[in-house]
Every structure is written in structure tokens, then in C-alpha cells.
Amino acid sequence: MYIKELAIKNYRNYDELSLKFDNQINVIIGENAQGKTNLMESIYVLAFTKSHRTSKDKELIKWDSDYGKIKGSVFKRNRSFPLELIFSQKGKKAKFNHIEQKRLSDYIGSLNVVMFAPEHLNLVKGSPQERRKFIDMEIGQIKPIYIYHLGQYQKILKQRNALLKDLQRQKQTDRTMLKVLTDQLIEHGSIVLERRLEFLKKLREWALPIHKGISRGLEQLTISYDASIDVSEDINLERIIETYTSHHDSIEDREIERGTTLAGPHRDDLFFFVNDRNVQTYGSQGQQRTTALSLKLAEIELIKHEVGEYPILLLDDVLSELDDQRQSHLLNTIQGKVQTFVTTTSISGIHHETLNQAEIFNIHNGQ
Ligand code: ATP
Ligand code: MG
Numbered sequence: 001m002y003i004k005e006l007a008i009k010n011y012r013n014y015d016e017l018s019l020k021f022d023n024q025i026n027v028i029i030g031e032n033a034q035g036k037t038n039l040m041e042s043i044y045v046l047a048f049t050k051s052h053r054t055s056k057d058k059e060l061i062k063w064d065s066d067y068g069k070i071k072g073s074v075f076k077r078n079r080s081f082p083l084e085l086i087f088s089q090k091g092k093k094a095k096f097n098h099i100e101q102k103r104l105s106d107y108i109g110s111l112n113v114v115m116f117a118p119e120h121l122n123l124v125k126g127s128p129q130e131r132r133k134f135i136d137m138e139i140g141q142i143k144p145i146y147i148y149h150l151g152q153y154q155k156i157l158k159q160r161n162a163l164l165k166d167l168q169r170q171k172q173t174d175r176t177m178l179k180v181l182t183d184q185l186i187e188h189g190s191i192v193l194e195r196r197l198e199f200l201k202k203l204r205e206w207a208l209p210i211h212k213g214i215s216r217g218l219e220q221l222t223i224s225y226d227a228s229i230d231v232s233e234d235i236n237l238e239r240i241i242e243t244y245t246s247h248h249d250s251i252e253d254r255e256i257e258r259g260t261t262l263a264g265p266h267r268d269d270l271f272f273f274v275n276d277r278n279v280q281t282y283g284s285q286g287q288q289r290t291t292a293l294s295l296k297l298a299e300i301e302l303i304k305h306e307v308g309e310y311p312i313l314l315l316d317d318v319l320s321e322l323d324d325q326r327q328s329h330l331l332n333t334i335q336g337k338v339q340t341f342v343t344t345t346s347i348s349g350i351h352h353e354t355l356n357q358a359e360i361f362n363i364h365n366g367q
Pocket of ligand 1: 032
């Protein structure tokens with residue numbers, strides 16, 4: 001799949017911009033603060049309806065404007081279709097093929113995007129929250145119903161935490177409502193966990209050999225899921241529900257004492273090991289980067305496998321952060337297969353023949 005055209009209006013520092021893209025490599029060149037990341041972000045937002053940089057949609061609208069718009073023409077499965085997002089003070093509208101989609105989970109997944117930016121190089125070293133976000137976004141674009149369950153889970157989690165606080169401060173003593181919320185939390189949380197375990201198995205299939213390739217066969221990556229309950233990876237949904245239920249029974253008093261939910265997918269994490277050593281703790285910066293790069297390349301292959309077509313790849317400021325060996329590995333892998341957008345302040349930092357045929361866009365002050 002690829003994006004043929006993009007039109008943005010009142011988006012970040014752009015008044016109005018309309019571009020036609022190459023279906024292979026597009027390079028966006030500009031000095032700092034000219035709008036490179038904003039342009040990449042707009043493509044990401046077109047896919048996910050939200051930004052990778054902020055959870056506040058309002059920030060996407062150009063200062064002093066009351067609405068902002070992103071429109072794209074996407075080619076996928078041998079046909080073209082338009083996608084459109086409109087942000088205003090009242091909220092956002094998402095249109096697929098000119099028709100507004102009331103549920104975002106019906107819209108997300110129509111355009112598949114993988115973003116790789118310097119902050120992703122920190123995926124291994126960063127907070128558990130970043131790693132959870134990584135898996136959640138990936139599962140979401142392959143199986144949009146996941147977004148629904150995750151959203152429900154987060155909503156119930158908030159309510160349950162508020163109630164646990166009330167019980168902690170003895171503003172309330174009756175636990176009937178807590179039981180109701182616990183059941184609802186488990187209902188959605190179990191599906192979230194089941195899907196994550198399933199995703200992880202698939203991710204591994206791609207990530208491990210890719211990692212071996214980049215490290216020239218010298219390093220062996222392993223990835224494990226660290227759940228807040230005791231589960232084996234082949235556990236089925238029914239067993240997950242049972243395990244959460246008995247676990248919550250046993251920790252309920254402690255949860256009230258602490259005033260917060262102590263078990264569930266919101267507390268889980270991923271662990272990465274290289275040659276049996278935890279990369280988070282012991283890995284060199286290079287090893288952490290190789291792991292992050294392997295995960296991103298695995299994501300691309302996984303989407304191709306699940307969706308049937310390669311996603312679009314956004315490389316924001318990341319190529320110049322990789323050494324020549326990793327740069328070539330990345331560009332060789334995607335060459336000729338994946339529509340790619342690359343940003344850079346200067347083309348001289350990127351050495352690869354693919355860039356000879358690239359479409360070049362110079363960005364200056366939102367133009
Ligand atoms: P760098 O090379 O430093 O990463 P960049 O070209 O990626 O730069 P962007 O992150 O795209 O820069 O930001 C460009 C400009 O957009 C910044 O000066 C920022 O202040 C401005 N900007 C951000 N949000 C808005 C907004 N809502 N309205 C108008 N301008 C904005
Ligand atoms: Mg930038």
C-alpha cells in the first residue's frame with residue numbers, strides 16, 4: 001500500500017499544503033523547526049487518528065485556527081480510497097471513503113503505518129509504558145477490535161481506581177460495586193492479555209531472525225512477556241479469566257490499602273535478552289539499538305503477513321542516528337517494497353543508493 005496524495009490544512013505550522021508522493025522513497029529535507037516532524041506526524045495521525053507525540057488533539061490544530069484537516073488518498077488492495085480527519089474544538093471526525101465512521105475502530109487499520117523515530121531507539125531502555133504502547137498500537141492496527149477492548153479496560157480501570165481510593169479513605173465501605181467493576185475489568189483485560197500473548201509469539205517469529213541477521217549471527221535475541229499474573233504463553237482465554245479472578249480475590253484487601261489496581265495488562269512489560277542477558281540492564285547502546293531496529297523491521301513483516309501488504313514506513317530523524325551497517329540493513333530490507341518517508345536536516349548523512357531515485361521535498365517554514 002502507499003499514500004498517493006496528502007493535503008493538510010491548519011495542521012500544526014502548516015496553513016495549507018498539498019503533495020503527491022513517490023510510491024517508493026520520499027525524502028523530506030529541512031532545517032530544524034520547519035515542519036518535518038509535523039508532516040510525518042500528519043501521516044501517522046491519518047492512520048491512527050491520534051499523534052505519537054501528544055494525546056491532546058487540540059495541539060494538532062494550527063494556533064489561532066478553530067479546526068484542522070488531514071486528507072489522504074491511499075492505494076491498497078488494488079484500489080484507491082480517500083481518508084479524511086477533521087479536528088475541531090468539538091472533537092474529531094474520521095471519514096473513510098467520504099463516510100463518517102462513528103467508531104474509530106472501524107476507521108483505524110485502513111492505512112497501516114510504522115513509525116521509527118529516535119524515541120523508539122529507547123524502546124528497550126525506556127519505560128514499561130512505552131513498550132506497552134508499542135504492542136498496543138501494533139495489535140490495534142492489525143486487529144482494530146483490540147482498541148475497543150483496551151479503551152473499555154482503561155475506562156473501567158479509572159473508575160475502579162477512584163473507587164479503591166474511596167474505600168481506602170473509608171468514604172465508602174460497601175464492596176458490591178467493586179466486585180462489579182472487577183468483573184468488567186477482567187472481562188476486557190483478559191482479552192487484552194490474550195491478544196498480546198498471541199501478538200508476541202508472531203513478533204518473535206520475525207524479530208529473532210532479523211536480529212540475528214543484523215548482528216551477523218553473533219547474537220541471539222529472546223523476548224518475554226512479563227505479566228502481573230502467573231500465566232504460560234499458551235494459556236487460553238478461559239484460563240486467563242480464572243487466573244485474574246482468583247488473583248483479584250486474593251489481593252483485594254491490599255488494593256484497598258493502596259488505593260489502586262495492582263494487577264492487569266496496565267502493569268505488564270516486555271523483557272528483551274541478548275545471549276541470555278537482559279538488554280535493558282546490561283546491553284550496550286548498540287545492542288539496544290539493534291534490538292529496537294529488529295522490532296521495527298519485524299513489525300513491518302508482521303503487518304505484511306497479517307494484512308497482506310507492506311505498511312508505510314516513517315523514518316523521522318532516525319537514519320542519521322544509525323551507523324552505516326544498520327542504515328544499509330534497514331534500507332536494503334525495505335528497498336522496492338515499502339513506501340518510505342525519511343526526514344533529515346541534511347542529505348549528506350545518508351549513504352545509500354536508494355536515495356538516488358528518491359523524491360525530494362524541501363520544507364521551509366511550513367511550505
Ligand atoms: P527538527 O529538525 O528540530 O526536528 P522539525 O522540522 O521536525 O524540526 P517540527 O517538529 O515539525 O519541526 O515543528 C515545526 C514548528 O511547528 C515548530 O516551530 C513548532 O513550534 C511549530 N508548531 C507546533 N505545533 C504547532 C501548532 N499547533 N500551530 C502552529 N505551529 C506549531
Ligand atoms: Mg523533527
